[in-house]
Amino acid sequence: MRRWIAAAILSLGFVVAAGALWTWSWLDQLDERITRTFAEGPWELPARVYAAPFVFHPGLRLREVGFFDRLARLGYREVDAEPARRGDFHRKGDDVEVFLRGFPYPRQPAPQRRLRIDVADGAIASMIDLDSDEEVFSAELEPELLSAVQRAAFEQRRVLTLAEVPPRLVNAILTTEDRRFYDHWGIDLRGIARAVLANLTGGRTQGGSTITQQLAKNMFLTAERSWRRKVPEAFVAVLLEQRYSKNQILEGYLNEIYLGQDGPRAIHGVWEASLYYFSRPPTELSLGETALLAGMIRAPNTTSPLKRPDRARERRDTVLKQLAEVGTITAAELAKALSEPIRPATARVAAVKGRYFVDFVGEEAEAKYPDEILNRAGYDLFTTLDSEAQAAAEAAVADGLRALEKAYPNVVRGNDRPQAALVALRPQTGAVVAMVGGRSYAESQFNRAVHAARQPGSVFKPIVFLTAFELSSDADPITPTTTLQDTPFDWRYEGQVWRPRNYKDAYLGPVPARRALEMSLNSATARLAERIGLEQVREMARAAGIDRELPSLPSMTLGALEVTPLEMAEVYATIANGGIHVEPKALAKVVTPAGELIELRSPRVSRAAGPQAAFLVTHLMEGVIDAGTGRGVREAGLTVPAAGKTGTTNEAHDAWFAGFTPELAAVVWVGYDRDQALGLTGAQAALPIWTEFMKRASAGKPAREFHQPPDIEMIEIDPETGMRATRNCPEKIREAFRVGQAPQRECELHDSWF
Amino acid sequence: MARLRNANVSYMIPGSDRRGVALALTAVLALPLTGCPGRRPSAPPRPVAETPRATATRVRTPTPTPTAVPGPPSVEPPPPVKSLPAGAPAEVVAAARITEAARRDLAAGDTDRALEQLERAVQVGPTAPFAYYYMAEIYLEQGRADEALVLAQRATTLAGGYPSGWAGHAHVLRARALESLGRGEEAERAYRAALAVDPNNVPAREALGDAGR
Numbered sequence: 001m002r003r004w005i006a007a008a009i010l011s012l013g014f015v016v017a018a019g020a021l022w023t024w025s026w027l028d029q030l031d032e033r034i035t036r037t038f039a040e041g042p043w044e045l046p047a048r049v050y051a052a053p054f055v056f057h058p059g060l061r062l063r064e065v066g067f068f069d070r071l072a073r074l075g076y077r078e079v080d081a082e083p084a085r086r087g088d089f090h091r092k093g094d095d096v097e098v099f100l101r102g103f104p105y106p107r108q109p110a111p112q113r114r115l116r117i118d119v120a121d122g123a124i125a126s127m128i129d130l131d132s133d134e135e136v137f138s139a140e141l142e143p144e145l146l147s148a149v150q151r152a153a154f155e156q157r158r159v160l161t162l163a164e165v166p167p168r169l170v171n172a173i174l175t176t177e178d179r180r181f182y183d184h185w186g187i188d189l190r191g192i193a194r195a196v197l198a199n200l201t202g203g204r205t206q207g208g209s210t211i212t213q214q215l216a217k218n219m220f221l222t223a224e225r226s227w228r229r230k231v232p233e234a235f236v237a238v239l240l241e242q243r244y245s246k247n248q249i250l251e252g253y254l255n256e257i258y259l260g261q262d263g264p265r266a267i268h269g270v271w272e273a274s275l276y277y278f279s280r281p282p283t284e285l286s287l288g289e290t291a292l293l294a295g296m297i298r299a300p301n302t303t304s305p306l307k308r309p310d311r312a313r314e315r316r317d318t319v320l321k322q323l324a325e326v327g328t329i330t331a332a333e334l335a336k337a338l339s340e341p342i343r344p345a346t347a348r349v350a351a352v353k354g355r356y357f358v359d360f361v362g363e364e365a366e367a368k369y370p371d372e373i374l375n376r377a378g379y380d381l382f383t384t385l386d387s388e389a390q391a392a393a394e395a396a397v398a399d400g401l402r403a404l405e406k407a408y409p410n411v412v413r414g415n416d417r418p419q420a421a422l423v424a425l426r427p428q429t430g431a432v433v434a435m436v437g438g439r440s441y442a443e444s445q446f447n448r449a450v451h452a453a454r455q456p457g458s459v460f461k462p463i464v465f466l467t468a469f470e471l472s473s474d475a476d477p478i479t480p481t482t483t484l485q486d487t488p489f490d491w492r493y494e495g496q497v498w499r500p501r502n503y504k505d506a507y508l509g510p511v512p513a514r515r516a517l518e519m520s521l522n523s524a525t526a527r528l529a530e531r532i533g534l535e536q537v538r539e540m541a542r543a544a545g546i547d548r549e550l551p552s553l554p555s556m557t558l559g560a561l562e563v564t565p566l567e568m569a570e571v572y573a574t575i576a577n578g579g580i581h582v583e584p585k586a587l588a589k590v591v592t593p594a595g596e597l598i599e600l601r602s603p604r605v606s607r608a609a610g611p612q613a614a615f616l617v618t619h620l621m622e623g624v625i626d627a628g629t630g631r632g633v634r635e636a637g638l639t640v641p642a643a644g645k646t647g648t649t650n651e652a653h654d655a656w657f658a659g660f661t662p663e664l665a666a667v668v669w670v671g672y673d674r675d676q677a678l679g680l681t682g683a684q685a686a687l688p689i690w691t692e693f694m695k696r697a698s699a700g701k702p703a704r705e706f707h708q709p710p711d712i713e714m715i716e717i718d719p720e721t722g723m724r725a726t727r728n729c730p731e732k733i734r735e736a737f738r739v740g741q742a743p744q745r746e747c748e749l750h751d752s753w754f
Numbered sequence: 755m756a757r758l759r760n761a762n763v764s765y766m767i768p769g770s771d772r773r774g775v776a777l778a779l780t781a782v783l784a785l786p787l788t789g790c791p792g793r794r795p796s797a798p799p800r801p802v803a804e805t806p807r808a809t810a811t812r813v814r815t816p817t818p819t820p821t822a823v824p825g826p827p828s829v830e831p832p833p834p835v836k837s838l839p840a841g842a843p844a845e846v847v848a849a850a851r852i853t854e855a856a857r858r859d860l861a862a863g864d865t866d867r868a869l870e871q872l873e874r875a876v877q878v879g880p881t882a883p884f885a886y887y888y889m890a891e892i893y894l895e896q897g898r899a900d901e902a903l904v905l906a907q908r909a910t911t912l913a914g915g916y917p918s919g920w921a922g923h924a925h926v927l928r929a930r931a932l933e934s935l936g937r938g939e940e941a942e943r944a945y946r947a948a949l950a951v952d953p954n955n956v957p958a959r960e961a962l963g964d965a966g967r
Contacts, residue, residue, distance in 0.1 A: 055877070057845060057848035058847070058848065059844030059845050059848070108867055124844075137851035137852075138851060138852055138874075427880075428876045428877065428880045429873050429876055578908065578911065580908060597866075600866050600869070600870065602869045602873065602889070602892075602893075603873060603876075603889075605901050605904045606900070606901070606904060607903075607907070611908075662881075663880060701845075702844070704843070704881070707881045710911060
């Protein structure tokens with residue numbers, strides 16, 4: 001009997017011990033799960049990646065530079081009186097008054113300021129700081145956040161720290177949701193008791209759920225239904241409270257709380273909700289809007305100001321009265337807030353994506369830092385991207401490929417459709433302002449702008465002319481009027497024999513150098529290259545931006561090598577920048593979670609050619625666009641001074657267009673990923689995309705001619721003879737020469753008139 | 755997970771020596787205009803015979819005309835905003851203003867901020883020489899002499915049309931970059947080029963000494 005009892009007790013103890021052990025390990029698992037979910041929580045996003053701030057100054061045409069589009073993307077709101085709140089702007093006839101938000105850059109924050117922009121004929125005439133009444137000569141809009149790094153579903157999402165949420169909003173939420181938040185330990189027994197009592201006595205139902213419980217529910221329980229069945233939220237809430245401070249829990253809650261639906265998209269967190277419902281960040285909400293946002297947490301969809309303005313007003317007023325009751329706001333504030341109208345949000349504008357660009361930034365960052373900062377939350381990456389130029393690039397590539405496939409249906413071959421890449425640089429600083437790496441990032445993340453090395457064909461030719469003009473001397477001058485023989489010939493080089501062939505085997509005989517480039521004549525260009533030497537051309541190509549092993553073959557001078565669109569863009573930027581190569585950069589500065597600046601890159605410059613040689617080749621390339629193979633650029637309506645060059649490789653595998661204005665260099669490539677002929681020229685396939693991009697990206701800025709360096713003179717020439725024009729010459733062109741290298745003789749052909 | 759940001763953050767760039775630049779700038783500013791005791795301008799300044807050769811102008815907007823009148827002895831380039839010719843394009847004015855802000859940052863010892871501003875000035879008004887000049891000066895101070903040379907050269911190319919002091923000082927900066935690259939002969943030629951455009955350029959006269967005559 002005793003033994004039996006002992007055995008029973010022992011087994012019971014065993015069962016209890018096993019149960020305890022099981023509970024312990026279960027708890028441990030749950031705790032680990034909570035810790036992990038909280039640490040990597042659904043609100044944790046990778047680094048914030050910003051476009052460059054937009055700098056504006058007198059002379060810019062407001063609409064054309066995309067000023068209002070930029071304001072819309074930044075969530076500025078148009079008001080019909082003087083802007084009183086950050087993020088407001090007001091149009092007064094043509095003039096604009098804007099309350100700039102400023103931006104908290106580390107150590108040197110851009111201050112908020114009220115600005116009046118006086119506009120005359122569409123352009124900024126002057127700007128006045130409305131607070132100091134002083135004239136302002138340049139100002140900036142805060143940088144736009146690129147959405148590319150953020151998960152598609154959370155496009156507008158941004159993780160706020162508690163310090164970034166206005167205290168008024170936090171107070172309102174605590175007042176409506178959980179007044180004893182700082183006193184309870186996860187669950188509020190008094191609250192529950194009150195709720196039960198209210199239910200029993202048939203009083204009004206009150207929520208007994210604490211903020212911690214709501215967070216637990218949002219974080220763990222709705223996402224995974226099995227967990228919801230197994231784990232009471234109160235249990236998770238208590239564990240959360242053990243692990244984390246009140247402020248951490250509150251911060252998580254503010255970023256995570258469900259606040260309604262935008263179609264299929266769930267809106268989470270006060271940042272996203274504030275933008276969605278009120279078109280402004282939480283810090284800019286009025287008291288009424290703050291109260292409504294806090295009040296909406298209970299039933300976001302039925303109290304939405306967009307769907308149910310009447311119910312929204314009711315809910316707002318209730319919350320406002322509660323706030324007055326607990327003494328958070330004064331009676332005067334209450335009265336004022338109650339009289340606010342429920343204003344609908346202005347239309348939201350999608351952020352610029354720049355997905356390929358963001359990948360490129362990530363590569364640049366990875367190359368510099370041991371760990372990948374792009375995917376780590378808390379880092380701020382400030383890039384060189386211009387949001388309007390990027391929008392222009394994305395549209396130009398998409399529209400251009402669509403138009404191409406419509407005009408030439410045979411380019412769509414089953415699953416093979418033409419790809420395209422575009423990259424644009426600021427010649428003077430090397431800033432990458434736009435980048436598109438393919439037709440669809442969703443389909444292929446391979447960034448062709450940076451990683452696809454293809455034959456450049458004739459877009460390489462300007463390097464030959466740049467080299468020639470650089471080497472030109474008074475004793476042996478090479479000028480735009482130098483005669484080149486455009487006839488078949490054999491180029492013998494280190495035992496090789498190479499015979500360049502012209503397009504369609506058409507040869508023009510003796511032509512001036514200008515014509516050789518304008519009409520992209522292979523034979524004439526190869527003869528020029530032979531004259532100056534292959535090694536010289538290779539050296540120039542490297543100095544101008546093609547930093548790779550170059551083939552030692554004469555055919556290289558006509559583009560028989562492989563380069564990426566980015567490298568080609570560097571070359572054209574070098575020419576645009578008076579012969580100075582600037583290393584391209586996408587990342588301007590990096591700020592750590594602690595607010596420390598760890599990276600700031602000033603331009604890295606090196607000399608490739610002198611300003612005179614660069615100017616001469618630019619002058620020829622202006623001719624390509626005005627009268628040569630690139631005429632389509634003018635026909636498509638680009639009116640600003642521009643220089644460029646078409647490129648089509650053998651059998652038309654790759655189609656290129658590369659060119660620049662004084663302030664922007666861009667390259668477009670069109671072709672297939674697989675090795676097959678596109679069957680179209682650069683002028684047909686790439687030029688239209690380039691032109692559309694340049695039209696929009698250079699719009700609204702003063703159109704300046706290319707800067708003419710010293711020691712260049714412009715002389716009137718008879719185009720037929722290449723001699724100085726006389727008044728008898730029927731046609732005259734103005735040609736550029738290095739001082740001392742212009743033809744001295746006057747044209748004799750048109751001399752004897754009688 | 756909490757990332758409460760520290761509002762008081764430090765701003766650290768390894769390898770940059772902003773104090774050096776500030777000191778250099780202060781030193782230049784502190785140099786009395788009548789400095790160099792004992793050396794009075796013995797040779798009368800030659801009149802500027804050569805104006806920049808950019809004769810034919812392609813520029814549609816009003817181009818500034820070169821100022822040929824020699825000013826007082828100059829130890830540093832004139833302030834950008836005061837160097838603007840009448841009718842200077844709006845973006846050049848804006849660039850000059852931003853460059854002024856950069857000079858203030860530099861004087862306050864903040865090289866990083868100055869560089870950021872200068873890059874902005876270059877972006878806003880790429881044909882104004884001012885920002886390239888100061889960028890070259892910072893680069894030279896940071897030991898990036900070859901890059902300083904490229905930018906100083908650029909400044910000389912763009913200086914036509916601004917008071918001759920600009921071209922003169924850009925040549926001097928070019929000469930200093932060449933000196934620090936050990937290219938003495940070219941440096942001397944650069945100093946001579948400075949005097950050719952601006953006979954009152956004090957650093958060039960000092961550098962050339964008797965050879966300057």
